Amino acid sequence: MYSRVIDDKVLTLAASGWTYENTFVLYDRESESLWYHLRGEDGLTCISGDFKDRKLVEFPSTKTRWRFWKAEKPHTKFLKF
Amino acid sequence: MSLLLLFYLKVDPPGAVMKIFKADKQSWIHTAMLSLLFVGTSLFAFSLCGCSVTDVQDTVPRPVEVEESGEKIYITDQTGKQWEISHAVNKYGMQPENWQYGLGPNWFAPLILPKMRCPGDPGYPTGDDFFRNFSTDLVVGAEIKGDARAYPLAVLYNHEIADENFGGIYVAVAY
Numbered sequence: 572m573y574s575r576v577i578d579d580k581v582l583t584l585a586a587s588g589w590t591y592e593n594t595f596v597l598y599d600r601e602s603e604s605l606w607y608h609l610r611g612e613d614g615l616t617c618i619s620g621d622f623k624d625r626k627l628v629e630f631p632s633t634k635t636r637w638r639f640w641k642a643e644k645p646h647t648k649f650l651k652f
Numbered sequence: 653m654s655l656l657l658l659f660y661l662k663v664d665p666p667g668a669v670m671k672i673f674k675a676d677k678q679s680w681i682h683t684a685m686l687s688l689l690f691v692g693t694s695l696f697a698f699s700l701c702g703c704s705v706t707d708v709q710d711t712v713p714r715p716v717e718v719e720e721s722g723e724k725i726y727i728t729d730q731t732g733k734q735w736e737i738s739h740a741v742n743k744y745g746m747q748p749e750n751w752q753y754g755l756g757p758n759w760f761a762p763l764i765l766p767k768m769r770c771p772g773d774p775g776y777p778t779g780d781d782f783f784r785n786f787s788t789d790l791v792v793g794a795e796i797k798g799d800a801r802a803y804p805l806a807v808l809y810n811h812e813i814a815d816e817n818f819g820g821i822y823v824a825v826a827y
Contacts, residue, residue, distance in 0.1 A: 572792075572794050572823050572824065572825050572826060573823060573824050573826065574821070574822065574823055574824075575815060575822045575823060575824045576821075576822050581822045583762070583764065583815050584762065584813050584815060584824040585757060585760065585761070585762040585812070585813055585815075586757075586759065586760035586762070586812040586813060587735070587757055588729055588730075588731075588753060588754055588755035588756040588757055588758075588759045588760070589727075589729065589735070589751050589752065589753060589754055589755075590751075590752045590753050591746055591750055591751055591752070592750065595812055595826075595827075596751070597812075597813065597824075597826075598757060600757075605735070605737070605740060607740070607744075607746075609744065616744075618737075618739060618740035618743075618744050618746065619735070619736060619737050619738070619739045619740045620736075623739055624743070627824075630794065630796065630821075630823055631794070632792055632793065632794035632825065632826075633792070633793045633794070634790070634791075634792055634793075634805070635790075635791060635793055636789055636790060636791070637777060637789050637790075637791050637802060637804075638789075640791055640793040640800075640802050641802075644793070644795060644800040645771065646771060646798075646800060647771070647793065647795075647800040647801060647802050648768035648769060648770055648771075648799075648800065648801045648802070649768060649769045649776060649777055649801075649802050649804075650763075650766055650767075650768060650769075650801070650802065650803045650804060650807060650814075651766065651767040651768055651769050651775070652766075652804070652807045
């Protein structure tokens with residue numbers, strides 16, 4: 572999970588449709604800059620576009636089973652689909 | 653379906669048709685055969701018409717179209733869209749040949765501020781029965797300032813990203 576705010580601008584991140592070394596290359600719809608999680612680093616780095624070399628910080632998130640997450644966070648919301 | 657019945661009628665004597673509507677063992681066999689024939693013909697017709705996924709892109713890796721114009725390096729994706737990747741190549745060593753798929757920016761539509769269910773809401777998953785709730789069992793969970801959310805991987809898989817706002821913080825949840 573990554574922050575999507577830069578210079579007080581809120582970015583809409585999406586998959587660009589490209590992968591590089593089996594990792595999705597993201598882009599922001601506002602500037603079409605490319606964002607990528609570089610190996611060995613945290614967060615997303617802007618590898619091309621207006622925000623060249625800038626970073627979007629990473630937030631902790633967990634891949635787990637629903638029942639374990641729910642047990643830990645009983646107040647949790649769940650995506651409506 | 654009616655074509656099929658016609659076919660069935662032509663092949664068998666008219667008397668066979670009456671059997672279908674009788675409530676006896678013979679009629680069940682006829683019904684089963686008819687259903688099977690219908691399914692088989694439908695599948696055959698479906699494959700004949702060449703129906704396929706509406707999207708034209710290949711979901712297999714293919715050689716990427718690279719163009720160099722002066723200092724700039726461009727790659728073109730399967731939708732024809734060009735991406736300028738000079739900086740990615742020069743500074744981060746991301747060679748053009750290793751950029752794969754190029755499905756285009758609209759292949760995975762991100763979830764944007766999607767609706768959530770709260771505990772107690774109708775449809776909120778109980779998580780008790782693994783097999784019945786299989787598709788919702790694996791999740792990405794995250795919490796910011798007491799706002800905890802879970803996204804089933806099975807859904808996130810199709811979107812890659814959920815553009816969210818948790819407790820006032822704008823984040824992108826990634827698969």
